Amino acid sequence: MNNILECRNLTKIFGTKKALDNVTLSIPRGRIVGLLGPNGSGKTTFIKLCNQLLTPTSGEILIEGKIPGVETKKIVSYLPEKNYLSDWMKVSDIIGLFKDFYDDFNAEKAYDMLKSLGIKPNDRLKSMSKGTKEKVQLILVMSREAKLYLLDEPIGGVDPAARDYILDTILRNYNENATIILSTHLISDIEKILDDVIFIKGGQIVLTKTVDEIREEIGKSVDSLFREVFKC
């Protein structure tokens, strides 16, 4: 079983809208995968389904062969596009919480990263800007030694300088056997770190290829291929 994530005929319908339409997908271990598509294409829906925050309308997801549940949550580190931190907590409180609940959480690593970004452990989340909270969340998520990282728009809300640090952080903090799936529409910024890309449009997968294949076979960068595929 070489694939960390598999989904078969996965469909999610909200009311009358098909957010995901019959998606079948296999993602191997040890890859950095870009889940790319315009706004409202189903990226967040897919990632939330993997985390059991949404219930599929039909089809199934298997993470390391198991449907999402307590066992998969132990090995999946998830960065949502929302701010899920409680405002009353201090940074050190939330680190304590992660340490309590996740066996694979490395608090030392988290404190190191906070230090290099100039965030104090005693700061309250309430007093932080939106961008700083996003950085704290990313630090928490990347301080886990997980087998699968699901990062939803990890660079969406931060400035370009911080973007570089974040991408660097992602690269430095994952081990070779882990897989990272990250969703974004800011392709040029992340293109250089990706191994594979999945293009998603209107809830359907329109293309899955390695970045090398795109460059060699199609002779384009991911960014220009994206612009071509999703031309309005």
Add this chain to the structure above:
Amino acid sequence: MLAKLLKYEVKATARFFLPLYVALIAFSLINRLLNPFEAVASPGSPNIDLNLQVIISIISMMAYFALMVGTLVMTVIVMIQRFYKNLLGDEGYLMFTLPVKTWQHITSKLLVAMLWAVLSFLITAVSILITANVQHLGDKLRELVDLVRTYLGPAGPFIIPAYIFLIIAFYTVMVYAAIALGHLFDRHRLAASFGMFCVLYFVYQIISAAFIFLLSTTIPDFFTASRMPTPHELNTLLAGPAIISIVLTAVNFTLTNIILQTRLNLE
């Protein structure tokens, strides 16, 4: 894992209640010293003189009552808000990705909500005792316990607290089930939750009414008898609603658990 959840739940809620409890006790001590009830309603003076003492007394009395009402309201609001916001709002993105079973989330919320309800009740009772300056408190409590014993039999003093726990748990879990059912709707979930609470409450009322009807046919002279009911009869009367509450609490808990486990759709 449940112990860890309880720890964080207490931490997250204590900051609402502890200051309120301290203020409540502080104001009951102030009222004890000022004795405003005396100053405002001294029988000797028909036209109350609005002197400074009376004004301060009125303010301190009003603050005290506001704190008592506030404690009650806070207990109910925190109970609802912790479930709705922490599990089904944005914070749910973290809670539901922790490697924890759904029933443990519900249980931790329930136990901590009950803890605060009981503490709020006890603190309010203590503050009333402080304000009222009750003499010979021990004797009076013993009298109360004796009174309960004559009506409910030797187990009476334990039946009443158990009943209070059960009622708190019953209504709390009913609110959880209503919120969970409201969550099944695609839109207007808050309004749907409120509607669902009305539905659940209605079902409960129907079951209760059916029980009373059943009781009146089995013990026909129960409601018409002019004698005092025996402890055994009273306990039978109390056991029925208790069993109904236990069963419905279990049903509502299971319902909540199933919905959050298999029908979760965070917005």
